[in-house]
Amino acid sequence: MRQFNHAADIMRLDKGIRKILASTNSEISVHFPVKMDDGRIEVFNGYRVQHNNSLGPYKGGLRFHPTVDINAARALAIWMTWKSSLVGLPYGGGKGGVSIDPKLYSIGELERITRRFTYSLGENIGPDVDIPAPDVNTNPQIMAWIADTFASTKSPSTRMLNLHVVTGKPVGSGGLNGRDRATGYGVVASIKSWAKLKGIELAGKKYIVQGFGNVGFWASHFMEELGAKLVAVQDASGTIFNEEGIDTEKLHNHVGNNSGLISGYDDADKMDNDKFFSLDCDIIIPAALGNQITEANAHLIKAKLIAEGANGPTDVDGEKILLSRGIDVIPDILCNAGGVTGSYYEWLQNKRSENYHIDTVLKMISEKLNEAFERTVNTAKKYDTDWRTGAYIAALERIQQTYMERGVFP
Ligand SMILES: NC(=O)C1=CN([C@@H]2O[C@H](COP(=O)(O)OP(=O)(O)OC[C@H]3O[C@@H](n4cnc5c(N)ncnc54)[C@H](O)[C@@H]3O)[C@@H](O)[C@H]2O)C=CC1
Numbered sequence: 001m002r003q004f005n006h007a008a009d010i011m012r013l014d015k016g017i018r019k020i021l022a023s024t025n026s027e028i029s030v031h032f033p034v035k036m037d038d039g040r041i042e043v044f045n046g047y048r049v050q051h052n053n054s055l056g057p058y059k060g061g062l063r064f065h066p067t068v069d070i071n072a073a074r075a076l077a078i079w080m081t082w083k084s085s086l087v088g089l090p091y092g093g094g095k096g097g098v099s100i101d102p103k104l105y106s107i108g109e110l111e112r113i114t115r116r117f118t119y120s121l122g123e124n125i126g127p128d129v130d131i132p133a134p135d136v137n138t139n140p141q142i143m144a145w146i147a148d149t150f151a152s153t154k155s156p157s158t159r160m161l162n163l164h165v166v167t168g169k170p171v172g173s174g175g176l177n178g179r180d181r182a183t184g185y186g187v188v189a190s191i192k193s194w195a196k197l198k199g200i201e202l203a204g205k206k207y208i209v210q211g212f213g214n215v216g217f218w219a220s221h222f223m224e225e226l227g228a229k230l231v232a233v234q235d236a237s238g239t240i241f242n243e244e245g246i247d248t249e250k251l252h253n254h255v256g257n258n259s260g261l262i263s264g265y266d267d268a269d270k271m272d273n274d275k276f277f278s279l280d281c282d283i284i285i286p287a288a289l290g291n292q293i294t295e296a297n298a299h300l301i302k303a304k305l306i307a308e309g310a311n312g313p314t315d316v317d318g319e320k321i322l323l324s325r326g327i328d329v330i331p332d333i334l335c336n337a338g339g340v341t342g343s344y345y346e347w348l349q350n351k352r353s354e355n356y357h358i359d360t361v362l363k364m365i366s367e368k369l370n371e372a373f374e375r376t377v378n379t380a381k382k383y384d385t386d387w388r389t390g391a392y393i394a395a396l397e398r399i400q401q402t403y404m405e406r407g408v409f410p
């Protein structure tokens with residue numbers, strides 16, 4: 001809200017629209033029972049917050065993590081509204097999840113939790129209402145269970161018309177070729193735009209990545225293709241470092257065989273978690289959780305760029321320090337928007353009964369992100385402000401326009 005208020009002040013956002021956007025449209029909180037493998041019943045807490053749908057159906061991921069609660073879902077839903085608007089997608093913002101540590105459950109239990117959660121959300125989600133997608137600890141398999149559960153509540157004749165209730169599905173279930181890599185690809189598309197703007201050659205540059213899941217791995221993969229060198233990675237299990245470079249494919253294979261974690265990787269040294277952000281490198285890609293770069297560590301950062309793969313990795317006080325030290329920040333609502341852009345093409349593909357080739361998908365994503373990067377930089381320049389505020393203003397201008405044109409508030 002501090003980020004929103006700052007941008008709203010600078011652009012002089014209409015007072016009425018400001019009031020609408022300062023609160024969420026609806027907040028759904030469900031408590032649902034699931035039978036565990038040993039016959040016990042557990043009751044889980046799930047959330048879906050729908051912030052604003054003036055531009056289209058609510059859109060945004062579902063997170064399975066112990067930190068999920070109504071406040072986390074609120075912040076993440078609001079960011080989705082700005083993100084969809086900035087990129088020019090016909091969506092509003094929503095987000096949610098279940099407050100669990102998925103590591104503690106078997107595959108069968110996770111399937112039942114997902115299906116029961118979907119059933120509990122009922123008609124609050126739908127292809128033209130609110131369209132979930134993957135986020136932390138959720139994946140294509142979980143999206144397939146959501147699609148299947150939602151569709152199974154429909155009559156047989158309309159079942160197949162409902163698969164796009166969710167995006168990020170496996171390709172065999174209506175998923176998009178390339179949605180797996182869309183967010184990481186978009187992060188690197190934004191870094192390329194930054195490098196072009198600054199006249200910087202990315203080959204040989206050193207970068208570090210926090211989080212080696214979907215976003216962190218694919219961003220590293222595309223950075224490696226450009227000849228940049230991954231020198232450190234941090235995830236929930238610790239931090240590893242290798243000055244000579246970490247092979248992204250080799251680490252990915254290790255993670256795939258190690259419950260999703262980097263611990264025990266033999267081609268890098270272990271190091272202290274709290275030294276990670278102060279490492280000597282050119283670019284930092286936070287791709288894990290929020291509030292990682294704060295006033296406690298921003299003054300130690302040596303990198304020239306923070307490319308926000310995660311949502312909300314830099315807090316307001318941390319960002320002030322970064323900007324005062326001349327460190328660039330590509331804000332989350334721009335930098336990680338490749339994911340929701342890929343989701344948009346999956347949704348379109350399902351609506352039109354089409355099947356896009358991966359090259360077409362990646363080209364469409366980079367075009368959208370390049371335009372959004374330019375829009376952000378130009379808006380920031382026009383208002384003489386930083387890139388995050390520029391991105392917010394560009395997003396808010398589009399929402400303001402739609403409210404003004406219609407003259408009614410939905
Ligand atoms: N998956 C997507 O398409 C999109 C994801 N995002 C954001 O990117 C971030 C990462 O999401 P995914 O890669 O999808 O999740 P994921 O579940 O695939 O990976 C999460 C990674 O974060 C690490 N992690 C968790 N807690 C940590 C901690 N305390 N310290 C360091 N690392 C930690 C995990 O070990 C894992 O490597 C999240 O902030 C998410 O909201 C943003 C846009 C789209």
Ligand SMILES: O=C(O)CCC(=O)C(=O)O
Binds near residue numbers: 132133
């Ligand atoms: O793919 C989507 O619809 C949303 C992805 C997401 O949750 C995000 O961009 O933070």
